[in-house]
Amino acid sequence: MAVTIRDIAKHAKVSVTTVSRVLNNRPDVKSETREKVNNAIKEFEYSPNIVARGLVLKRSHVIGFIVPDITNPNFPELARGIVNKGRSYGYSVMFYDTNHDHKVEKEAIRLLRSKQVDGIILSFNEANKEELEKLKLEHFPIVQIYRKSNNPVVSTIALDNISSGYMATAYLLELGHTKIAHISTGEGVQSGSERLQGYRKALADAGLSYDENLVLAGENDAEAGKRCMRKLLSFPEKERPTAVFICHDSMAAGAYDAIFEKGLAIPDDISIIGHDNNQIAQLIRPKLTTIDTFKYELGEAGVDLLMKEIRNDKPLNEEVVITPKLIIRNSVRKLAK
Amino acid sequence: MAVTIRDIAKHAKVSVTTVSRVLNNRPDVKSETREKVNNAIKEFEYSPNIVARGLVLKRSHVIGFIVPDITNPNFPELARGIVNKGRSYGYSVMFYDTNHDHKVEKEAIRLLRSKQVDGIILSFNEANKEELEKLKLEHFPIVQIYRKSNNPVVSTIALDNISSGYMATAYLLELGHTKIAHISTGEGVQSGSERLQGYRKALADAGLSYDENLVLAGENDAEAGKRCMRKLLSFPEKERPTAVFICHDSMAAGAYDAIFEKGLAIPDDISIIGHDNNQIAQLIRPKLTTIDTFKYELGEAGVDLLMKEIRNDKPLNEEVVITPKLIIRNSVRKLAK
DNA sequence: TTGTATGCGTTATCAA
DNA sequence: TTGATAACGCATACAA
Numbered sequence: 001m002a003v004t005i006r007d008i009a010k011h012a013k014v015s016v017t018t019v020s021r022v023l024n025n026r027p028d029v030k031s032e033t034r035e036k037v038n039n040a041i042k043e044f045e046y047s048p049n050i051v052a053r054g055l056v057l058k059r060s061h062v063i064g065f066i067v068p069d070i071t072n073p074n075f076p077e078l079a080r081g082i083v084n085k086g087r088s089y090g091y092s093v094m095f096y097d098t099n100h101d102h103k104v105e106k107e108a109i110r111l112l113r114s115k116q117v118d119g120i121i122l123s124f125n126e127a128n129k130e131e132l133e134k135l136k137l138e139h140f141p142i143v144q145i146y147r148k149s150n151n152p153v154v155s156t157i158a159l160d161n162i163s164s165g166y167m168a169t170a171y172l173l174e175l176g177h178t179k180i181a182h183i184s185t186g187e188g189v190q191s192g193s194e195r196l197q198g199y200r201k202a203l204a205d206a207g208l209s210y211d212e213n214l215v216l217a218g219e220n221d222a223e224a225g226k227r228c229m230r231k232l233l234s235f236p237e238k239e240r241p242t243a244v245f246i247c248h249d250s251m252a253a254g255a256y257d258a259i260f261e262k263g264l265a266i267p268d269d270i271s272i273i274g275h276d277n278n279q280i281a282q283l284i285r286p287k288l289t290t291i292d293t294f295k296y297e298l299g300e301a302g303v304d305l306l307m308k309e310i311r312n313d314k315p316l317n318e319e320v321v322i323t324p325k326l327i328i329r330n331s332v333r334k335l336a337k
Numbered sequence: 338m339a340v341t342i343r344d345i346a347k348h349a350k351v352s353v354t355t356v357s358r359v360l361n362n363r364p365d366v367k368s369e370t371r372e373k374v375n376n377a378i379k380e381f382e383y384s385p386n387i388v389a390r391g392l393v394l395k396r397s398h399v400i401g402f403i404v405p406d407i408t409n410p411n412f413p414e415l416a417r418g419i420v421n422k423g424r425s426y427g428y429s430v431m432f433y434d435t436n437h438d439h440k441v442e443k444e445a446i447r448l449l450r451s452k453q454v455d456g457i458i459l460s461f462n463e464a465n466k467e468e469l470e471k472l473k474l475e476h477f478p479i480v481q482i483y484r485k486s487n488n489p490v491v492s493t494i495a496l497d498n499i500s501s502g503y504m505a506t507a508y509l510l511e512l513g514h515t516k517i518a519h520i521s522t523g524e525g526v527q528s529g530s531e532r533l534q535g536y537r538k539a540l541a542d543a544g545l546s547y548d549e550n551l552v553l554a555g556e557n558d559a560e561a562g563k564r565c566m567r568k569l570l571s572f573p574e575k576e577r578p579t580a581v582f583i584c585h586d587s588m589a590a591g592a593y594d595a596i597f598e599k600g601l602a603i604p605d606d607i608s609i610i611g612h613d614n615n616q617i618a619q620l621i622r623p624k625l626t627t628i629d630t631f632k633y634e635l636g637e638a639g640v641d642l643l644m645k646e647i648r649n650d651k652p653l654n655e656e657v658v659i660t661p662k663l664i665i666r667n668s669v670r671k672l673a674k
Numbered sequence: 675t676t677g678t679a680t681g682c683g684t685t686a687t688c689a690a
Numbered sequence: 691t692t693g694a695t696a697a698c699g700c701a702t703a704c705a706a
Contacts, residue, residue, distance in 0.1 A: 002683095004682090004683055005683065005684065005685095014692080014693085015692065015694075016684080016685090016693090017686090017692070017693055017695095018691090018692060018693075020684070021691095021692090023684090023685095024685085028692085029691070029692080030692090033692085047447060047450065047451045048451060048683080048684075049392075049451065049453060049682090049683050050451045050452050050453070050684095051388055051391060051392060051397065051452060051453045051683080051684090052392055052683035052684040052685090052698090053684050053685070054388060054698095055386075055392060055684070055685095055697095055698045055699065055700095056683090056685045056686080056697070056698045057684085057685070058698075060388065062431070062452070069417075070407075070413045070416050070417055070420075071413045071414055071417060071616075073616070075413070076408045076412070076413050077408055079407050079432070079434065080407055080408060080434050083407075083432060083433060083434045084434065084436070087433075092431050092433070092448060092449070093431065094429050094431050095416070095430055095431070095432040096420060096424075096429070097417050097420045097421065099417075099421070112429070113384065114384045114386065115388060116386060116387070116388045222619070250616075250620070253620040254620075256622070260622060279408075279410070279587075279617070280616070280617055282559065283587070283590040283591075283617050284620060284621060284622075285593070285594065285597060285621075285622075339699095341700085342699065342700060342701095343699080351676075351677085352676065352677045352678080353699090354677060354678080354701080354702080355675090355676060355677075356700095357701055357702085358675095358676090358701095360700090360701095361701080365675060365676085366675070366676080367675060367676085370675080385699080385700075386699050386700070387700095388699085388700095389682090389698070389699035389701095390699080390700055390701075392681095392682045392683070392684090392698090392699080392700075392701095393681070393682045393699090393700055393701050393702080
């Protein structure tokens with residue numbers, strides 16, 4: 001049987017109230033009795049039941065974290081950021097992987113709430129908006145990750161995907177490329193749609209017209225990247241792009257494949273820039289020039305924001321936007337004039 | 338203010354006991370009153386406070402999960418297996434990433450216990466044995482992952498690393514290779530040491546002698562793989578291995594690099610077999626022949642075992658061993674006689 | 675079939 | 691500076 005505050009009180013010959021006082025470092029306790037109590041605590045290796053404490057304090061010091069798929073290479077670092085930052089606030093994190101299933105998302109929220117988490121950090125692919133609205137109505141602290149929005153339903157930590165799309169494309173333009181294709185995840189995925197916007201904006205700012213034939217879309221995986229790249233390479237050589245901005249590193253890896261099977265070289269024949277700076281970006285050859293998205297920092301910022309939400313009694317609806325960064329490696333070349 | 342069992346009782350004009358009864362699907366309640374209660378529950382969208390319930394039941398329905406580094410590509414899938422299987426048991430999982438820090442491991446255990454988790458699944462690099470012994474003395478349910486041992490301190494889910502090392506080496510032997518090198522993580526890392534054992538055993542069974550010059554060790558990362566492979570390639574051509582079994586896919590990716598920079602081809606000049614079947618194994622070119630380690634299933638099995646531990650009042654000290662599987666891709670060639 | 679009273683381990687209120 | 695008591699939200703022994 002676990003030792004409780006009562007056992008400590010008994011053996012220190014004081015009341016439970018007093019034990020509670022020293023547990024919470026209250027000043028109003030004589031140093032002798034404090035010592036007595038601390039000795040008993042040490043002797044019994046007593047550690048307070050935080051669950052019981054939470055029951056009376058109405059604060060569990062647990063946050064929920066929901067992702068659609070932790071094997072997506074962007075999430076593990078995010079998770080680390082959340083866990084470590086959470087720990088610095090004295091918070092633990094309860095974790096759910098929903099496998100992109102809306103029903104499971106809903107269930108995860110219900111479960112986490114009945115487990116009395118103080119707030120939830122979540123990343124839903126397509127905003128499960130009704131759920132969020134409901135949570136918001138109840139003033140339940142929520143932070144959503146990766147959902148930049150002009151009219152956010154809840155507080156949000158987002159990457160500036162328009163900037164990153166712009167940045168990637170501008171870099172290619174800078175090096176003399178003008179026929180720049182884009183492999184996207186399509187308009188249906190918010191991040192993809194935003195990166196596409198950035199791409200278009202960069203082209204426009206350079207005075208180039210937008211050619212929809214140069215924009216292909218597929219799932220976020222290597223296979224789709226390969227398929228799209230094959231299509232681009234099937235164009236007559238004159239119409240073939242000299243550079244491609246690809247929405248995700250994993251798709252870029254697939255694109256590499258299509259390029260190599262055609263007997264072409266990167267970046268000599270075609271330049272590639274990815275997005276996300278995942279581990280593979282450094283493992284494929286040539287190393288992939290890409291955009292870093294500060295996943296760890298995003299997780300940390302998410303916790304910071306959630307803590308603000310928890311401390312506030314009204315929803316803040318803040319939006320923290322993180323600026324991505326270009327990582328230059330070896331997959332892009334300067335185009336001769 | 339959250340709605341409680343008392344609110345429901347009041348509005349259904351019954352006692353809290355009755356509400357509790359319908360909440361727990363007890364048979365001894367008239368169907369009319371059951372309906373009354375259920376209506377009130379629906380009306381208020383009431384969901385019981387599982388924390389309070391746990392306080393009286395002495396069961397939180399939460400398990401802890403501690404890993405040294407979730408960005409290690411083996412862990413996300415493991416985590417998924419644990420979360421999903423846990424959910425099927427009605428369990429949530431509280432997650433810690435310790436960044437390989439023993440102090441943090443210790444703190445994580447303390448924190449999880451004071452949060453009243455019913456058991457912990459953990460993966461420590463070097464068994465933090467004192468901690469485990471202590472937990473065991475208290476009969477606290479623990480399952481350790483990846484620590485195969487003849488004399489396990491606690492219940493364990495392990496990969497049969499000796500088999501996998503054997504399997505990888507035997508495959509190379511089968512294809513005619515006799516000068517087979519091994520890039521390892523060294524004796525200090527248990528899994529590495531075991532895979533090395535398997536390697537040696539396979540050589541011995543084939544009547545080949547062990548050449549310690551062909552066994553190099555480094556950290557589990559691409560850089561180390563590259564460094565070790567460079568060393569192997571610096572041997573006079575006659576002494577150069579025709580095949581290398583590499584302890585981790587990530588190291589293999591680095592090894593690829595060293596091979597390409599020498600102007601050699603895989604598998605034409607040198608065959609490579611990896612270990613783990615991580616995502617990169619399919620993204621690098623040629624696709625890496627490797628050993629699958631059933632990470633998701635390992636996670637599931639870990640939960641199954643932990644549930645058994647939780648239901649039992651005495652530690653079971655069981656060991657579940659999962660057999661790895663060879664995944665043939667394109668990085669190994671058959672050697673002409 | 676239903677309700678009253680008690681307790682789970684803790685903190686807060688109030689009085690001493 | 692200390693302690694008795696109630697309360698947090700729930701489940702259960704026991705009584706009715």
